[in-house]
Amino acid sequence: MSIKKINIDTLNSWVDGIIEKQKVIGVQARGDRYAFGQLNKAADLRLDYDVAILPPKAFLQPPRETILSFQVGAGYESVVDSEPFVLFGVHPYDLVAMTQMDEIFSQGNNDVHYMTRRQNATVVVMDVQKVSQDVFAGYMGTAYVEDGYDVLLTKIGDEYIVDAKTGKGESLIAALLDKPDAGESWLEQRRLVWDYNRQRLRKHDLKVEPAKWPDILENAQEHPVWEERARLCFSCGSCILLCPTCYCFDVRDDLNWDLSSGERVRVWDGCMLTDFATVAGNLNFRKDRIDRYRHRYYRKGKYVPQKIGGRIACVGCGRCITACVANIANPVEVFNRVAEGK
Numbered sequence: 444m445s446i447k448k449i450n451i452d453t454l455n456s457w458v459d460g461i462i463e464k465q466k467v468i469g470v471q472a473r474g475d476r477y478a479f480g481q482l483n484k485a486a487d488l489r490l491d492y493d494v495a496i497l498p499p500k501a502f503l504q505p506p507r508e509t510i511l512s513f514q515v516g517a518g519y520e521s522v523v524d525s526e527p528f529v530l531f532g533v534h535p536y537d538l539v540a541m542t543q544m545d546e547i548f549s550q551g552n553n554d555v556h557y558m559t560r561r562q563n564a565t566v567v568v569m570d571v572q573k574v575s576q577d578v579f580a581g582y583m584g585t586a587y588v589e590d591g592y593d594v595l596l597t598k599i600g601d602e603y604i605v606d607a608k609t610g611k612g613e614s615l616i617a618a619l620l621d622k623p624d625a626g627e628s629w630l631e632q633r634r635l636v637w638d639y640n641r642q643r644l645r646k647h648d649l650k651v652e653p654a655k656w657p658d659i660l661e662n663a664q665e666h667p668v669w670e671e672r673a674r675l676c677f678s679c680g681s682c683i684l685l686c687p688t689c690y691c692f693d694v695r696d697d698l699n700w701d702l703s704s705g706e707r708v709r710v711w712d713g714c715m716l717t718d719f720a721t722v723a724g725n726l727n728f729r730k731d732r733i734d735r736y737r738h739r740y741y742r743k744g745k746y747v748p749q750k751i752g753g754r755i756a757c758v759g760c761g762r763c764i765t766a767c768v769a770n771i772a773n774p775v776e777v778f779n780r781v782a783e784g785k
Contacts, residue, residue, distance in 0.1 A: 458485035493575035498687030540687030577761030581644035656744035673736035682763035683713035
């Protein structure tokens, strides 16, 4: 596959050329924060961002999506979004989260809505330039990636390495094939960037290896940390709704005013929300905050890893830490406490 070297002017021309041909979702400034959104021109793209407010999963599993429409007497019709698009500027830790979701949604009954979007997405990863305040990806093995992407960008000085890994990636960089190849010296500099990011993306000091999380949770159901922190929890759900590895949803039927037509929608849901575990008869088998709070960490550190080959369902993006107004959502602090056993 091709590995090219380009400058910023070539990068902008390339991105503008992509925008002319298809839908591009890229990171843009929103005041003093950053968010993924449809990109209209390369000048708006911010590859130097620290962390996006929402992870790019929002464009693979939208917060609200119609999955079918229905009409009384006429049956129903599935609604599947198959528009090709480019996700531009995804950070490595978010790509790792996406690969976890790929596995989750392809297990058992393949989720056609998610998988169709995923198959039609071309993912351009951008190595981190600016470190966010709460990231700990360096501990989670997600500070950089060597595969799983279609195209990888790495900034070296004032230039960029453009690495196409797949057929979709090769098609995307077709306009750059006449540019100079990135030689071994450039690839060595990229390796130095990866090593540097692995060390600097450690804003919180994780003292227990992620691979040990399932083991330390095995007998931690009664650890005092759950009650201590759950007592302060507002059950707002910010921690899980911003999480790139959370994928839970609710399904609702919305009836139109004519009372004969409507649509079935899928919306984000999450285990920290009060009514998440409510079932028929208005029974809630996780009504206490301590049960919901504890479940979040067991999900990340034990339950999901059991489904996806031991990989921890936390990539160290730090969004949950930043968003939590009660300052109780930091996985690093919780797992450090549980590992201490006191």
